[in-house]
Amino acid sequence: MIELKNICKEYHSGGAVKALKDVNLKIRPGEFVAVMGASGSGKTTLLNIIGCMDRPTSGEYFLGGCKVDTASAGRTARIRGKKIAFVFQHFALIEDYTVLENVMIPLLKQKIPQKDRVKRALKALEQVGIADLARKKAADISGGQKQRAAIARATACSAEIILADEPTGALDSESGRQVMDLFCRLNKQGKTIMLITHDANIAAFAHRVITISDGRIIKYEKN
Amino acid sequence: MKIIQLAIREIKRKKLFSALLFAVCTAAMYAVLSAVTNGAATAYQEKIFNENIAADMVRVLRLDYHTSFETEDFAGVIQQYLRYIESIPGVQSVGQFDMTGMYFSQLKDSEKYMQINKNAVKGTKYENYPVITQLLCADESVLKLFKGGVGGYEKYDEGILPLYAGRIFEDILPPGTLLTDERTGQSYKIAGYIPQGAVWADENDPVRFPLISLDGCFLSPVSGQSRQDIITQLSMLHNTYIFLEGDADVKQVKKQVSSWPAQHGFSASANLLSEECMAYRAETEMYTQANAFLAIFVLIMAEVCVVSVFMTNILLKQKQYGVFMAGGFTHWDIAAEIWAEIMIIAAASGVVSWTVKLVQLKTGDDMFKNILLAAHLRFALPACAGVVLVMAAVSAFLPAIKILKYQPARLTGGTSGND
Ligand SMILES: Nc1ncnc2c1ncn2[C@@H]1O[C@H](COP(=O)(O)OP(=O)(O)OP(=O)(O)O)[C@@H](O)[C@H]1O
Ligand SMILES: [Mg+2]
Numbered sequence: 192m193i194e195l196k197n198i199c200k201e202y203h204s205g206g207a208v209k210a211l212k213d214v215n216l217k218i219r220p221g222e223f224v225a226v227m228g229a230s231g232s233g234k235t236t237l238l239n240i241i242g243c244m245d246r247p248t249s250g251e252y253f254l255g256g257c258k259v260d261t262a263s264a265g266r267t268a269r270i271r272g273k274k275i276a277f278v279f280q281h282f283a284l285i286e287d288y289t290v291l292e293n294v295m296i297p298l299l300k301q302k303i304p305q306k307d308r309v310k311r312a313l314k315a316l317e318q319v320g321i322a323d324l325a326r327k328k329a330a331d332i333s334g335g336q337k338q339r340a341a342i343a344r345a346t347a348c349s350a351e352i353i354l355a356d357e358p359t360g361a362l363d364s365e366s367g368r369q370v371m372d373l374f375c376r377l378n379k380q381g382k383t384i385m386l387i388t389h390d391a392n393i394a395a396f397a398h399r400v401i402t403i404s405d406g407r408i409i410k411y412e413k414n
Numbered sequence: 415m416k417i418i419q420l421a422i423r424e425i426k427r428k429k430l431f432s433a434l435l436f437a438v439c440t441a442a443m444y445a446v447l448s449a450v451t452n453g454a455a456t457a458y459q460e461k462i463f464n465e466n467i468a469a470d471m472v473r474v475l476r477l478d479y480h481t482s483f484e485t486e487d488f489a490g491v492i493q494q495y496l497r498y499i500e501s502i503p504g505v506q507s508v509g510q511f512d513m514t515g516m517y518f519s520q521l522k523d524s525e526k527y528m529q530i531n532k533n534a535v536k537g538t539k540y541e542n543y544p545v546i547t548q549l550l551c552a553d554e555s556v557l558k559l560f561k562g563g564v565g566g567y568e569k570y571d572e573g574i575l576p577l578y579a580g581r582i583f584e585d586i587l588p589p590g591t592l593l594t595d596e597r598t599g600q601s602y603k604i605a606g607y608i609p610q611g612a613v614w615a616d617e618n619d620p621v622r623f624p625l626i627s628l629d630g631c632f633l634s635p636v637s638g639q640s641r642q643d644i645i646t647q648l649s650m651l652h653n654t655y656i657f658l659e660g661d662a663d664v665k666q667v668k669k670q671v672s673s674w675p676a677q678h679g680f681s682a683s684a685n686l687l688s689e690e691c692m693a694y695r696a697e698t699e700m701y702t703q704a705n706a707f708l709a710i711f712v713l714i715m716a717e718v719c720v721v722s723v724f725m726t727n728i729l730l731k732q733k734q735y736g737v738f739m740a741g742g743f744t745h746w747d748i749a750a751e752i753w754a755e756i757m758i759i760a761a762a763s764g765v766v767s768w769t770v771k772l773v774q775l776k777t778g779d780d781m782f783k784n785i786l787l788a789a790h791l792r793f794a795l796p797a798c799a800g801v802v803l804v805m806a807a808v809s810a811f812l813p814a815i816k817i818l819k820y821q822p823a824r825l826t827g828g829t830s831g832n833d
Binding site for chain 1 (some may be wrong): 420822
């Protein structure tokens with residue numbers, strides 16, 4: 192369902208940085224992929240391109256058979272809204288929104304009644320065990336709780352693809368395991384999951400581990 | 415709809431800034447409204463005057479009397495002066511008028527009359543005295559100043575003056591009705607009616623003051639008694655018009671008009687109506703320009719305020735916008751939200767300042783009240799809407815450009831990119 196062909200990404204702030212070089216990657220529907228690699232190797236860049244949050248400098252990207260690297264901004268926005276859910280590297284919660292409001296953001300563009308949005312957001316919060324924090328401001332909860340809220344935001348919308356950038360980075364190993372159980376459950380329900388991690392124990396939950404170094408994929412391992 | 419809800423939420427979120435922006439916008443809008451209303455009112459005043467004046471303005475002088483000089487026979491001096499002016503070569507005629515409030519003996523107890531007159535004096539200084547009759551005493555020669563009125567008097571002798579009544583009195587005052595001035599005993603006979611819609615000059619100034627309607631007034635020639643009465647004479651001196659021949663030497667006439675008083679111990683001069691109009695225009699233009707300048711200045715200040723607040727806001731809210739985009743919002747949704755935010759604040763301040771101005775005009779007693787109100791309703795409202803739209807568009811432009819430039823990844827603060 193996800194297919195990257197010779198994807199390159201360059202940044203031009205100051206000097207040119209080649210963050211991704213000739214990346215080729217196929218991810219099947221329902222697959223659970225972990226991405227590993229040193230800091231600055233290009234993991235987030237890869238995730239952003241797959242999530243239609245950024246465009247490759249060259250190469251082609253097909254999502255569900257459609258070419259999206261050159262699609263209009265409106266179309267990519269629709270794809271993000273319908274198919275893709277994100278867990279950002281540093282949670283990216285809006286501090287003075289409540290936890291519930293944060294979780295509801297990806298539901299705002301969906302044509303469902305407000306009541307259902309609240310219901311679905313609360314259910315997602317329940318799944319990560321922080322339903323009782325729903326009415327608290329995001330600024331007022333702990334790092335671990337923020338991480339869960341960020342995960343709840345990704346699971347609340349019924350996107351087929353979940354892209355998670357170090358979703359267990361702020362959690363102790365026990366909470367990390369709980370979160371991974373949740374991802375495994377979601378994966379069993381048919382969701383495609385791509386997850387960045389530095390932790391080999393976390394990567395062990397995935398079907399496949401991809402290792403990136405200096406913008407290139409250097410290893411595709413099956414678990 | 416969702417965009418508007420979000421915008422309202424954002425406005426509530428930064429209450430202090432929103433309040434500040436609202437205050438700044440309201441001040442700016444108020445300045446704009448004042449400029450528009452005043453500008454429109456003076457333009458309207460000029461237009462109405464030009465539409466109604468019948469005389470050739472470069473052939474009519476208006477007397478301007480400067481010093482008050484009271485000898486026992488000053489009324490006689492004035493009469494002499496008028497005769498002198500009439501004798502100046504190039505002068506066709508001299509005419510005066512006086513607007514007074516008076517009682518007719520026959521009408522002061524008439525319920526029917528007061529019922530009708532109540533409406534006629536509404537908004538005038540006689541508002542609370544429906545018994546008072548507004549009488550315009552005018553020489554036949556000044557009747558040609560304005561269009562649409564009584565053209566001339568029927569023949570009369572001083573004993574019974576012809577009286578022309580506003581049409582509203584037609585039913586209770588048939589032609590031939592005799593009336594007596596309660597104070598002076600002067601007799602009048604209804605000789606006809608003032609055509610509907612006829613107007614006359616305000617006794618203070620014909621060009622600077624709104625023309626008054628004659629619909630509820632009476633008109634008659636100046637009585638012999640009035641010519642002897644110093645108070646009436648002084649007041650009429652301000653409303654003395656000199657009509658010139660087509661080939662008159664205006665300069666020479668003016669010179670003679672002002673030199674006679676100098677030899678008789680008082681001071682007066684005359685200006686063409688056209689000159690008065692020009693002077694008025696110069697005054698109002700300066701005033702209107704000052705108003706407009708102030709309005710534009712305040713508007714720019716407000717605009718700078720709004721733009722800078724929103725630009726900083728954008729920086730602070732980049733992550734938020736990125737997250738919204740990740741949730742399926744487009745760049746345009748975000749830009750529209752920013753626009754809606756500004757629009758709501760600007761529109762609110764527009765509504766408030768417009769209403770404040772309206773209440774102010776309604777409760778105030780400006781002599782241009784009616785014109786100002788009409789201008790406020792006709793011109794200020796669209797101007798207000800225009801300013802709101804332009805203001806919102808201009809202030810949303812820069813922040814929106816900033817947002818449109820970036821890929822969402824750049825905004826979420828994760829890895830970024832712009833192309
Ligand atoms: N906007 C940008 N402008 C210039 N260079 C950038 C930009 N964003 C990322 N980079 C560079 O691109 C490379 C890849 O960055 P990326 O964020 O994808 O790494 P990462 O693997 O996610 O690292 P980490 O584990 O620390 O999150 C890095 O060298 C980084 O400095
Ligand atoms: Mg990263």
